[in-house]
Amino acid sequence: MDKPKQPCNWTGVACSKAVLPRGRDQGDAALVVSNISLAYCGLQGGLDSLHFADLSHFVYLNLSGNYLWGSIPSSIGALAKLTHLDLSNNGLNGSIQQASLDLPHLVYLKLGNNLLSGRIRSSIGAVAKLAYLDLSVNNLDGSIPTFIDLPNLVYLNFSRNALSGPIPSSIGTLTKLVVLDLSFNGLNGSIPTSIDLPNLVYLNFSRNTLSGPIPSSIGALTKLVVLDLSFNGLNGSIPISLA
Structure with missing residues (x-):
């Protein structure tokens, strides 16, 4: 009878060497599962059945495009x-506040196109290595967290939710940002004058209730290719550099 395949040989699973904690082979190095990529595989069920505490060596997890539900x-x-x-x-739902996503080494976080609800945790604004947030x-x-200290962020997409309140001026500190949607x-209030982002290519604030003038700083975004401020309550003149 054939022996079952080891997890490291399964499709979509990759392993790496790691030192196991004391009490498990006395600190010897062993192969552990570190990457799982099972996108669009027809998987069904909830995440609560996964024992994340036993997967402490994970560095990469992609379960997108399946039929997962629950929180x-x-x-x-x-x-x-x-x-x-x-x-x-x-089809993930429940409050995003209950999920502990402020992981210290997280670079890429994509939770788009689910049914998640609640407010965005303010602690997400302190995940210093984060480069992609969708x-x-x-x-x-609720409102966008006012404290955003994400110096490596390149992509930020909070579109098509029910967020309210002003756009925080701290977004102006995200100097590496390329996409902002x-x-x-x-969202209401005025567009912050602090949005002077030298690498910004795509800026979309459309379909909100923003008011006031278009800041002249937007006209100084030399790399900007797409700018959409439509369907708001903006007034005043268009900056000369955009005309």
């Missing part, structure tokens, strides 16, 4: 080494 369990916070998390295009097409509400929300 994101708080135990996902045990994946302290995780750099890449993609759970987009599923929470679009959910049911998130806050469209299709209920």
Whole structure:
């Protein structure tokens, strides 16, 4: 009878060497599962059945485009080494505040196109290594966290939610940002003059309730290719550099 395949030989699974904790082979190095990529595989069920506490060596997890439902369990916070998390295009629901996603090594976080609700945790603004953040097409509400200290962020997409309140001026500190999409929300107030982002290529604030003038700083975004401020309550003149 054939022996079952080891997990490291399974499709979509990769392993790496790691030193096991004391009590498990006395600190010897062994192969452990570190990467799982099972996007669009027809998987069904909830994440609460996964024992994240036993997967502390994970660095990459991609379960996007499946049929996952239920909430994101708080135990996902045990994946302290995780750099890449993609759970987009599923049916995940529940409050995003219950999910411990402020993982210290996280670089890529994509949860778009689910049914997640609640407010965005303020602690997400302190995940210093984060470069890609997509929470679009959910049911998130409340305001955008005012504290955003993400010096490596390149992509930020909160579009198509139910966010309200002003656009925080701290977004102006995201100097590496290339894509900024806050469209299709209920954001109000004026566009911050601090949005002077030298690398910005795509800016979309459309379909909100923003008011006031278009800041002249937007006209100074020399790399900007796409600018959409439509369907708001903006007034005043268009900056000369945009005319």
